[in-house]
Amino acid sequence: MSETLKLTVDRQDRLAVIYTEGYINNQGGEEIARAADELIGAGHKALVLNLHGTKLVNSIGISILIEIIEKMLEIDGTLAFCCLTPTIEKTFHIMGLAQYARIFKDLDEAVGALTD
Amino acid sequence: MASDAILREVSLVLPMVPDMEIAAGKTATALAEFMEMSSDKIDEVRMAVVEACINSFEHSHAADHKVHLNFAVLGSEEPEKLEITIRDSGVGFSPDDVEEPRIEEKLWAARKRGWGLKIIRGLMDEVEIHSGRNGTTVVMRKLR
Numbered sequence: 001m002s003e004t005l006k007l008t009v010d011r012q013d014r015l016a017v018i019y020t021e022g023y024i025n026n027q028g029g030e031e032i033a034r035a036a037d038e039l040i041g042a043g044h045k046a047l048v049l050n051l052h053g054t055k056l057v058n059s060i061g062i063s064i065l066i067e068i069i070e071k072m073l074e075i076d077g078t079l080a081f082c083c084l085t086p087t088i089e090k091t092f093h094i095m096g097l098a099q100y101a102r103i104f105k106d107l108d109e110a111v112g113a114l115t116d
Numbered sequence: 117m118a119s120d121a122i123l124r125e126v127s128l129v130l131p132m133v134p135d136m137e138i139a140a141g142k143t144a145t146a147l148a149e150f151m152e153m154s155s156d157k158i159d160e161v162r163m164a165v166v167e168a169c170i171n172s173f174e175h176s177h178a179a180d181h182k183v184h185l186n187f188a189v190l191g192s193e194e195p196e197k198l199e200i201t202i203r204d205s206g207v208g209f210s211p212d213d214v215e216e217p218r219i220e221e222k223l224w225a226a227r228k229r230g231w232g233l234k235i236i237r238g239l240m241d242e243v244e245i246h247s248g249r250n251g252t253t254v255v256m257r258k259l260r
Contacts, residue, residue, distance in 0.1 A: 059231040066228045087159035094238035096219030
């Protein structure tokens with residue numbers, strides 16, 4: 001049984017969007033972290049993780065996302081999430097991620113807020 | 117029929133290999149759907165089961181490398197709650213000694229993991245942990 005996460009990246013000036021499709025476990029989290037590192041290295045200071053295609057995450061995968069939050073805080077950037085299932089959003093609140101990353105209902109709302 | 121009678125029951129034994137927690141999550145989903153739980157509650161149960169399995173996979177050090185799961189739909193005439201029991205024969209731990217993770221302490225810490233129990237407690241209605249030298253049993257319940 002193997003669940004592979006697919007990623008798509010959309011670069012827009014200062015902001016970049018990472019679209020995920022599939023289970024965010026440890027391998028999935030690491031793939032997202034690699035993509036985020038590359039975007040941060042290229043100068044993107046606002047990242048949106050669009051989780052529309054992700055219905056399941058686990059705590060190991062989310063722990064890796066905390067590393068991305070750290071990196072964004074270090075460069076005074078912003079990490080945002082959008083299109084979360086209610087359970088993933090609830091989990092992020094349980095863990096306190098919402099204190100350090102922004103959560104938006106959809107991509108338009110996220111892009112609007114981060115490009116103002 | 118007495119309250120908390122078992123209306124439907126499924127047992128699974130899973131090997132502790134990566135992604136096997138998904139099979140446990142699918143079984144939980146099937147039973148929660150049978151109970152006609154809301155989709156949000158079904159997702160919460162699935163995620164809690166995934167976390168409980170991962171905890172067992174990662175920390176139990178069970179010699180048989182297996183996790184035993186029992187899913188029971190409980191109720192009188194209609195399904196009222198889903199009770200999920202996850203058991204391993206590992207080394208056990210002391211739940212009282214597990215410090216609750218806090219995001220402000222995890223940021224910039226070398227170890228960012230350790231969220232499983234907090235997530236399970238946040239998503240389920242009732243959680244019991246029994247652990248000792250012969251292993252760990254987690255019992256969690258979700259009301260319909």
